[in-house]
Amino acid sequence: MTHKKNILLFLMILVMPLLLNADLLKQLDARRFEAWTIEYEPYRLLVENAVIEYASITGDDIPEIYPGDILIAIRSKSRKNQVYQLRYGSHVSGFNVIESEMVNWVLGSTLMMTIAEKDQYYHLDTTAPFQDTQIKPELDYLNKELFWTNSSLLIGLSRSIYRLSNSSGLLFEWGNELMGLPHADAGTMRIGVATPVFKLGMQMPSLIDIGIRPGAEDWERLNGGIGGFGAFNYSNFYGELNFLTNTADVLSSDPSINKTTDSLISYMDVSGLAYVNFGAPMKKMKGAFQIKPGFAFYRIANRKIVDVDGEKRLIYRNKNRENEHFNNANEVGFGFFLRMDYSSALAHNIYPKFLFSMQLNSATSFLSKFTLNINESIALPITFVYYLDGENKDYFPRFATHFGIQFRLDKF
């Protein structure tokens, strides 16, 4: 795709929220107050204990803070050493509020001042108390679902998370959608740990051989390898870094090499991505919208298998499987990144009927994804990928379509 087309697409996606008449975040009260969620576990536990203690001392019927609750502290910008209000609960079941003077009664002076010093501990800024609660849940759903999860257990082809606690879980991912290489196209799968703020783990060759890729030859994919990955999602900033290697040790047992049925292999040994996230609820469309501009880079290592070893190579095969020459055994790609996510209104205040995403990673591909949630437990995602350099590269198909399935379990 030419640069002009890229720019046109970029502009179209940029103005789309205006065309859809998206609401900007209401920040009227935010001029006087600031709010954040208490994520530092020891302090959170102290607040939970203080609420229980207050109820038992006074006999007041004040609800407990449950482990899965969102706990929000609010302070006035003019009195930064005091917590103005505490809110806890969820966007689905609603929030309990502890008001101004009572916050001091519940927490005591030192704990209240400790909580008020938000910059001294792990917290996440939130705009939840400043918005119309009727239109807020979709944006929260999107924020949480795309990096972390809204479910206790999410099982899907491209991504699975088992939540160990409110702030940690085990993660499995197949492919790398944000890098524009979903499912088998990346040649890798990843396992690790995840939290609402970061995820980290190891990459390995894709062991999965399921799924349909209409429009793609079986050998048109990257190979895998052994390596690591890390990503963060903090204060609307996202960043990720991935690396892997495919040496003699790995080649002998790399199942992704069989797929290309060739002694010429290619794998993405280094890649990275960074973007900024802007989100807005949408009144007319009854949902929420996010736009994420950023940049991405990668390096493809082209190797030839010689005696179970990967040697650097300067030849590749074109789409007709004829040999041609590279200038460099390592190919570097760099470009801008733009993603848009839309969530429809939440059904029963729990799940959206559908999610829609469009993504341009100009280093790799243009991707669109539609996820239909049949009910709160089952979803059917379909992803269409157009590879920008698919005409020339033997490791990218021109097009690929990926079908998936997701199960969500909350009560078990």
Add this chain to the structure above:
Amino acid sequence: MKLPAKIMLLLFIPLLLIGQSQSGATVKAWIVKDRNFSREFLRKYIDTLTKIDPMADLEIQETDELRVFVILRQNVETELDKAYATSRGGALNKLDKEILKQLPPELIKSLVSRQYAWDMLEEFEISESSGDIVSVFKERNYKQCRDAFWWTHRRVDIRVLQRLFLRINPKFALALEFGQPEIGFPTSSSSTMNFGLATEVFKFYMTMPSRYPGSLGNGHPLDGSYGGGLKFDTPTFGGSVSFQDMDFRKSSEELTYYDNKDVIYSNSTGSIYYSFTNRIGSSEDEPGFKIPQGSLRMSFGACYSQFVYGHTDTLEGEQHKFIELDRTDPMELLQGTVRAEYASDMNDKHYNKWKLASQLNISMTGFGSLQFYVSRTILEWLSVDLSGTFFWKSLDFDTKGNKHYVADVDPDTFTWKPGWLITPSISIYF
């Protein structure tokens, strides 16, 4: 909580639970911070006392600080156990139980209902404490210890030629750190420099080659290249991943190699650990040798790294400068790690007088390292530091089977001796 106490607590949790459900009583204590309320309460107490005994020796004043101890029982109203008045000089005077009984019930009810400004009592101020009270004071000290090593609570923290943290705003800091301590190669034992972004929970950085000039010892440090990584840390667990690649280096940068005939670098690393924090030490009033009161954080985990050996001679027809001759087996450098970090409690000038850390890394093959770090803060803005690393075993690289091996030029086996290194330093804070 000390470790044995923690184990005992775990063992006796069922008994404790049974005991609690039988007696169902717990004691809670706090300080009344609402001065109007405490004045009102103490005035009524003094009035009642003088009414009963006009000649009573009045050690208690209206302006004293009021400390309250109550008994909580399930399904029973909170009961006042005892109360103290603390004078401005710190004298603790117990309020007479008989006088308290004479006070209006509404006043006692207001006192025990705690619907006024109050504050927690520190653990040592509650004599009935079993030592297992979870308090905000303790958690703040734990966090000080964690922050001291993870990043800094100061605006600018420069450990000369070892690390630099510049907190550009309360959430983000620019971080520059030398070495790879997570795999047992801190500061001077790894010629790498990490530069990036640090936050409360993660560090995202790029790695660059460097050469550390200020060490004493006989160690052959790891060489460095370009790469990147991510580390994360929470109060209970943490981890890291990183990579470096010699293809990113150019020949003009060979000056930073320790010895370009024998280059060793780590091309990928990963680590994961579990941690917990305890209170240790005794107060300054106690006689004899003592560890100042502070927090000790212990971490247990595992780390993985792969080391690559080679040289930088250019062979004909090769486009890259680094020639790989051998690399460690995937499981060879899977190491267990134990780390202890101690920071004395922050004093009234807001600094930790002492900071100590030690870490042991050991692999199945016996290769490993012991590292230590000692820091003594002298002034609010200055501390002196000493750190070091000792490797007790060498690592062999077998080059003969490699396709790049050149007989009579390359050694059949290269024995790498990381040795020991000691690094003195000073730190400056703003």
